[in-house]
Amino acid sequence: xxxxxxxxxxxxxxxxxxxxxxxxxxxxxxxxxxxxxxxxxxxxxxxxxxxxxxxxxxxxxxxxxxxxxxxxxxxxxxxxxxxxxxxxxxxxxxxxxxxxxxxxxxxxxxxxxxxxxxxxxxxxxxxxxxxxxxxxxxxxxxxxxxxxxxxxxxxxxxxxxxxxxxxxxxxxxxxxxxxxxxxxxxxxxxxxxxxxxxxxxxxxxxxxxxxxxxxxxxxxxxxxxxxxxxxxxxxxxxxxxxxxxxxxxxxxxxxxxxxxxxxxxxxxxxxxxxxxxxxxx
Amino acid sequence: xxxxxxxxxxxxxxxxxxxxxxxxxxxxxxxxxxxxxxxxxxxxxxxxxxxxxxxxxxxxxxxxxxxxxxxxxxxxxxxxxxxxxxxxxxxxxxxxxxxxxxxxxxxxxxxxxxxxxxxxxxxxxxxxxxxxxxxxxxxxxxxxxxxxxxxxxxxxxxxxxxxxxxxxxxxxxxxxxxxxxxxxxxxxxxxxxxxxxxxxxxxxxxxxxxxxxxxxxxxxxxxxxxxxxxxxxxxxxxxxxxxxxxxxxxxxxxxxxxxxxxxxxxxxxxxxxxxxxxxxxxxxxxxxxxxxxxxxxxxxxxxxxxxxxxxxxxxxxxxxxxxxxxxxxxxxxxxxxxxxxxxxxxxxxxxxxxxxxxxxxxxx
Amino acid sequence: xxxxxxxxxxxxxxxxxxxxxxxxxxxxxxxxxxxxxxxxxxxxxxxxxxxxxxxxxxxxxxxxxxxxxxxxxxxxxxxxxxxxxxxxxxxxxxxxxxxxxxxxxxxxxxxxxxxxxxxxxxxxxxxxxxxxxxxxxxxxxxxxxxxxxxxxxxxxxxxxxxxxxxxxxxxxxxxxxxxxxxxxxxxxxxxxxxxxxxxxxxxxxxxxxxxxxxxxxxxxxxxxxxxxxxxxxxxxxxxxxxxxxxxxxxxxxxxxxxxxxxxxxxxxxxxxxxxxxxxxxxxxxxxxxxx
Numbered sequence: 045x046x047x048x049x050x051x052x053x054x055x056x057x058x059x060x061x062x063x064x065x066x067x068x069x070x071x072x073x074x075x076x077x078x079x080x081x082x083x084x085x086x087x088x089x090x091x092x093x094x095x096x097x098x099x100x101x102x103x104x105x106x107x108x109x110x111x112x113x114x115x116x117x118x119x120x121x122x123x124x125x126x127x128x129x130x131x132x133x134x135x136x137x138x139x140x141x142x143x144x145x146x147x148x149x150x151x152x153x154x155x156x157x158x159x160x161x162x163x164x165x166x167x168x169x170x171x172x173x174x175x176x177x178x179x180x181x182x183x184x185x186x187x188x189x190x191x192x193x194x195x196x197x198x199x200x201x202x203x204x205x206x207x208x209x210x211x212x213x214x215x216x217x218x219x220x221x222x223x224x225x226x227x228x229x230x231x232x233x234x235x236x237x238x239x240x241x242x243x244x245x246x247x248x249x250x251x252x253x254x255x256x257x258x259x260x261x262x263x264x265x266x267x268x269x270x271x272x273x274x275x276x277x278x279x280x281x282x283x284x285x286x287x288x289x290x291x292x293x294x295x296x297x298x299x300x301x302x303x304x305x306x307x308x309x310x311x312x313x314x315x316x317x318x319x320x321x322x323x324x325x
Numbered sequence: 326x327x328x329x330x331x332x333x334x335x336x337x338x339x340x341x342x343x344x345x346x347x348x349x350x351x352x353x354x355x356x357x358x359x360x361x362x363x364x365x366x367x368x369x370x371x372x373x374x375x376x377x378x379x380x381x382x383x384x385x386x387x388x389x390x391x392x393x394x395x396x397x398x399x400x401x402x403x404x405x406x407x408x409x410x411x412x413x414x415x416x417x418x419x420x421x422x423x424x425x426x427x428x429x430x431x432x433x434x435x436x437x438x439x440x441x442x443x444x445x446x447x448x449x450x451x452x453x454x455x456x457x458x459x460x461x462x463x464x465x466x467x468x469x470x471x472x473x474x475x476x477x478x479x480x481x482x483x484x485x486x487x488x489x490x491x492x493x494x495x496x497x498x499x500x501x502x503x504x505x506x507x508x509x510x511x512x513x514x515x516x517x518x519x520x521x522x523x524x525x526x527x528x529x530x531x532x533x534x535x536x537x538x539x540x541x542x543x544x545x546x547x548x549x550x551x552x553x554x555x556x557x558x559x560x561x562x563x564x565x566x567x568x569x570x571x572x573x574x575x576x577x578x579x580x581x582x583x584x585x586x587x588x589x590x591x592x593x594x595x596x597x598x599x600x601x602x603x604x605x606x607x608x609x610x611x612x613x614x615x616x617x618x619x620x621x622x623x624x625x626x627x628x629x630x631x632x633x634x635x636x637x638x639x640x641x642x643x644x645x646x647x648x649x650x651x652x653x654x655x656x657x658x659x660x661x662x663x664x665x666x667x668x669x670x671x672x673x674x675x676x677x678x679x680x681x682x683x684x685x686x687x688x689x
Numbered sequence: 690x691x692x693x694x695x696x697x698x699x700x701x702x703x704x705x706x707x708x709x710x711x712x713x714x715x716x717x718x719x720x721x722x723x724x725x726x727x728x729x730x731x732x733x734x735x736x737x738x739x740x741x742x743x744x745x746x747x748x749x750x751x752x753x754x755x756x757x758x759x760x761x762x763x764x765x766x767x768x769x770x771x772x773x774x775x776x777x778x779x780x781x782x783x784x785x786x787x788x789x790x791x792x793x794x795x796x797x798x799x800x801x802x803x804x805x806x807x808x809x810x811x812x813x814x815x816x817x818x819x820x821x822x823x824x825x826x827x828x829x830x831x832x833x834x835x836x837x838x839x840x841x842x843x844x845x846x847x848x849x850x851x852x853x854x855x856x857x858x859x860x861x862x863x864x865x866x867x868x869x870x871x872x873x874x875x876x877x878x879x880x881x882x883x884x885x886x887x888x889x890x891x892x893x894x895x896x897x898x899x900x901x902x903x904x905x906x907x908x909x910x911x912x913x914x915x916x917x918x919x920x921x922x923x924x925x926x927x928x929x930x931x932x933x934x935x936x937x938x939x940x941x942x943x944x945x946x947x948x949x950x951x952x953x954x955x956x957x958x959x960x961x962x963x964x965x966x967x968x969x970x971x972x973x974x975x976x977x978x979x980x
Contacts, residue, residue, distance in 0.1 A: 061885070069781040070788070072774070073795035076853065079810040080798055082821065086813075142706035151699030157707060164714045166966050170914050171935060171958055174942045174951040175717030175724065198709035216410035219377050224424030224475070225398030228698060234427075238414040257803035259917040260935070264943055275805045279921055282809050290813050297806040308801045312794055 080305075087295040107295035111281075114292070116269050117299065120277035127189050127262075127273050128255045134197035135251055136244065142198075143206030144232050148218070158207075164200025173264055180265060187271050192262045196255065202247055209243045210236050245314070256304055274300040327388045327478045327511050328353045329374065334383035336369050336535075343369040345535040346383070351528070356505050356512045358522040361532035362558070367515045370532070371481050374513060376400050387479070402479035403472035407487055409464050411456040411471075418443075418452040421470040442474045445504070462493045469501070473508060480505070482514045486521065498525055519559050523547065531555055553670040556599045556663060562627065565605075567598045567635045568667065580633025583612045586662070586675065596673065599663035602627070602640035607647075611656030616647045630655065718959060724952035736949065743953040753954070755929050756937040759844055763933055764912040767851045772904055774856040776897070779863030780889075796857040804854055808918035811850045812837070815922070837923055840930035847931050850918050855911060859904045866900040867893075902972055909965050913958060934958055 087108065089101045111117070145151070146158055169176060176195055177186075185191035213236055221231050237244075259275040266272045272280075278300045282293045298305075329351040336344040344366040351357045359367040372378040374385060376397035384393050392400050403424075411420050418439060419426075425435050443449040446466045456464055465485065472480050485501070486494045502525045505512045516522055522529050523543040531538045531546060538558075539551045550556035550564070557563040568579045569586075576586040576596065585598060607628065614630035614637065628639045628647055632655070639655065647653065664673045725743050727736040747753055782793045799807065814821045817835040827833065836846040870893070878888045916936045919925060925932030925940065932940070934954065942951030 065781065066786060068777070069786055069792055072778065073788075073792045076857065077795040077798060079807060079814070079853075080802070082813075083810045138706040138709065141702045145699045145702035149695055149699035149702070151696040154699065157703060160707065160715060161710060164710060166910065166962050167714060167718055167959060168910070168914065169713055169717075171938075171955065171962075172714065172717040172721065174938065174948055174955055175720040176713055177942070178720070178948065179712070179717065194709070195713035198706040198713075200710065200714075203706060214408060214410065216406045216408050217412060219375075219397075220404065220406060220410040220412075220471075221423070221427075222377070223375060223397045223402070223404045224427050224471075226427050230427060234423075235412065238412075241414075253801050257805070259803070259805045259920070260939065263920070264939070275803050275917075278803075278809075279805050282921060293809050294813070297809045301802050301806050304801045304803075305798075308798070309794070312790075312797075 083294040083298055086291045087298050089291065091289060091291040107291045108299060111292050111296040111299060115277060115281040115296070117274070117277065117296070119269055120272055120274045120300075123189060123271060124256060124273040124275075127192055128252050130189070131193040131196050131255050132248055132251050134193070135199050135202050136248070138198050139202035139206050139247075140232070140237065142203045143210055144236060146203065146207045147210035161200045161203050164198075165204065169195035170258075170261065173261060176261075177264055186265060187267050188265075189271050191265045192271070192273065193255075195261070199251070202251070205243060205247055206240060209240045213239050246317070249314070253304055329479065329511065329513070330384075330386040330389075331370075331374075332384040332386065334370075334373060334385060335381045336366075336373055336378060337381045342535050344373065347532075347535075347537050348383075349530055349537060349540050351511060351513060354509050354511055355527040356502065356514065356525055357528045357530060358526035359513065359515045359530050359532060360519065360522040360526075360558075361517065361538075363517055365532040366535040367517075367532050368483055369535075371483055371513060371515045374400075375402065375404050375481055400479075401477050402481060403475050403477045405468045405472045405480070405482040405485045407484040409456075409468040409485075409488075411464060411467055413456055416453050416455055417448060417459070417467050417470075420456065420467055421448075421474050423471060424475050438474050438476075442470045445473075446470050461489050462497065465489060465493075465497060469504070473504065473510070478511060480510045480512050482512065484516055485514075486516070487518075494521075501525070519561075523559065531558065533558075549672070550599070550663060551672045553597060553599065553665045556665070560601055560603075562602050562638050562640065564599045564601045564663070565637045566665070567600070567632075567637065569596045569598050571595075578612070578633045578635050580635060581612075583632065585612070586664075588675070594673075595667040597665040597667055597670075599665055600637075600657055600661055602638045604661035605637070605639040605641070605655050605657050607639060607641055607643055607653050608656060609654060611654040614653055614655050616649055616651045616653055618649065619647045621646075628653075721952045721955045721959060724949055725956045727949055729947050729949040743950055746950065747953055747957070752929055752932075752937065756932045756934055757957075759929075759931065760913065760933045762844060763848055763851070764909065766845070766848045767855070767912055768905065768908040771852045771856045771859060771908060772901065774852065775859035775904065776863050776901075778856060778860040779867055780893075782860070783864060783867045796860055798857065799854045800858040800861075802854075804850075804915060804917040805921060807854065808850065808921035811853075811918070812922050815846055837931075838927060840927050843923055843927065843931040847919060847922060850922070851912075851915060854915070854918075855908065859908065862900050862904050863897065866897050870896055902969070906965060906969055910962065913961065 088103050088105070090104055090106070142161070146154065146161075172195075180186050180191045180194075183191075185194070217235050217239075218231055221235050226234060257275060258273075259279070262273050263276050263279070266276060269277075278296055281296055331347055331349050333346050333348050334344060335342070335346050347366075347370065359370055361367045369378060373380055376392070376395060376399075380393055384391050386392065387400060387402075397404075412423065415423065421442060422435055422439060425438065430438075439452075440449075443452060446469060448463070448466055448470055451459060451463060451467075456467065459467065465488075468485065472482075482501075486497050489497060498521060501512075501514075504510075514521075514525065523546075526543055528540065529543055529546050530540050533554050539546055539555045541549070546555060547559055550559065553566050557566060569576045570579050571577075571588075571592070574588040575584045576588065576598070577584050578598070612632055614632045616628060617631050617636065618629040620627040620629075625640050625642055626646070628641065630637050630639060630653060637655065662675075664675045665671060666673050724736070726738060726740060728739050728742075730736040778792075778796045782789055782796065786792065815836040817823055817833050817838065822836065823833050834842070836842050874892055874896075875888065878892055913933070913935055916933050916939075919931060919933065919936050923931040925936050929937075935958065938951050938954045938958070941954060942948050
């Protein structure tokens, strides 16, 4: 038997299995990043070069300018930011309160209510478009940003995630705070919430990227420039106005995804870790 | 300084009883230890006093005021947890100041008290650290700091030393006791460790199965155990509890004919003899016994012997070694003997010649 | 007294969230089933009770069956492949591989991009004659193909986008699970002289079962939910060849304004998701051992 170190060395040098793995991993990565690279390529070059890859092609920012001018993207951005932040704010408050009760209170009907909460993990508002549209019509909220956000503000996932987190907080910490005279809200705010900060961050990132990207429900419920979020605005821009000017469409596409993409590239580790954390049940 | 009174306090959960009808007093400024094996109800008793559990029955009085229905913070006491319960997201200073901030004590007062407490506990170099960056002993000090900065007259501690190693535990014992005396706090301290109890307490409340076995000073509990449970719980190795056989007025160790006591009259209650291992000496005369095992402990030796059918452990500083099977002679002083009634486990004081009278009065 | 106050606080804390949950998840679920027994209200005409008539229509609706078939192919085609890719990605990125940070970024990027936006990019790839795929095919002398225009290929073209979008997302869950595995397991295996494949199949894979189950359920739900790219790329066409259930619901309810039939279709979707939930329970109990 050879020693473990020499086996490990041999593995690195000779193992074809390993080389195949590296090759596979890189090929897949290139395939996965290709659409983005392609979009960037066409967006920063004149239209003539959108299908010919010539490294000497002149760079231009014109596509972005034209796209920005061709549709009210500023308004769409504002709408999306309003939408995403109001959803997140409501989610944080509502989910925190409910999760606290589910984690640390005993009250009749608790288990049944929690099952109702979990139901939303399966039956998401995304598929209840017909009846939710009807409800919004009754409430007179059609074509408002409120209507886009309302079905998502009480998040079953958020309640579940925070409840799990709160349950891991040692009960002694709460008791120590109670002995010192902290009331319920102080206990929640000074003990539970600070200890759950990483989970809030994770949930926030997931929520923001989800609602930034959401399309179907906003498409249904909005019908004016003043309320449309970026995704809907982009789809209208791409389908109606521009024919097949790929440079323009790709510039617009990049523009709408840019904030998330830039945030992702800057905070890659946190992003990945956040998604990971939110996935651990 | 405040005195505390438990008046027939009980705590029951659905089917189980944690604490049953306990009554005792804790004098002002005393160091009282609630002692007992795990599950005896000592922590529950402390939590009832803290207000973290509600009583199922009875009253708790602090300075003659009934506090049974009050919330923890209304009882004006501080609490040190077994796990320390330090807030991991706060620095040492913030942890210590937590209660003062909740109660909105003014900033200069906060700073002054923090300075005093951190100097008292040697914590000033660590004030900006997080609990996770501290050693176990330092974390313990932070927990102490949080308890004493409130300057509340009563301090409760729930097994505060159980997470420390033996050396540190000894140091902290001395430190906590000194602190309590210096600040004149009424201290209620829960532990399962009899050494802690004996070395720190003014008063020990020994609990078993949710009931009080005995209340007394450490020396009373050691020298006058009221039950076989107390007798065996205090002292290492535990007291020998040996069943006795009666033949007329003579009491002998079960399975042997060697008399250990002579009664003044006859009595038909089966008895145990209790004798501490350290009270037995091995010599040239006394009861004949066979050595079963021998263990060298450094300053002492432990010898297990057999008399009749019973096993007796002896702890002696006699440095000679003993071989298994060797015959030795055991002797002890009369006042080292404790007698217990076999059925109830309760102490019976047998005085030579007057034992039977005492017994008859004890059974009225 | 104290207990009653705790009850009250508990209810007060959960009520805002539960009222919203009830209004926009539970009520519409029930209302969907209710509406499926009525006609669509039109103008001044009220909805009237028609019993199972909508379901009768469903059974006779060829488009519905086609869409259901499409969605089955879509689910069966995307779920295993995206899970397999996700697992491979996670194993690669979790090991000591050259360029690990880049690989992880590349795999995960599609997750943060809006599906509606990436659909635009993909659409260009598929463009006949001019698009990237055709250009590559042309370089190998293969004929040009209209991927999105032909009923035979359109569904697969759409599925490719879904796999591309989802694999990186699922990778994260596997990565989290892999990092939570105690290294001592692998060390023990290596001391026993187990090969890499043996280790994977006998140790890693079984320990990842809970994650696989979790990811699978997510994937099933997503296969009914993620349809944004259809709007941009195909609009369900040609001839409904790329239409999925939710897309058909959208068309029925919001293009033809037949809300009653839309509700009936939604009811079918709810039943399918209910079956998934029951299946989840069954699997949880039987096959998966959580530590």
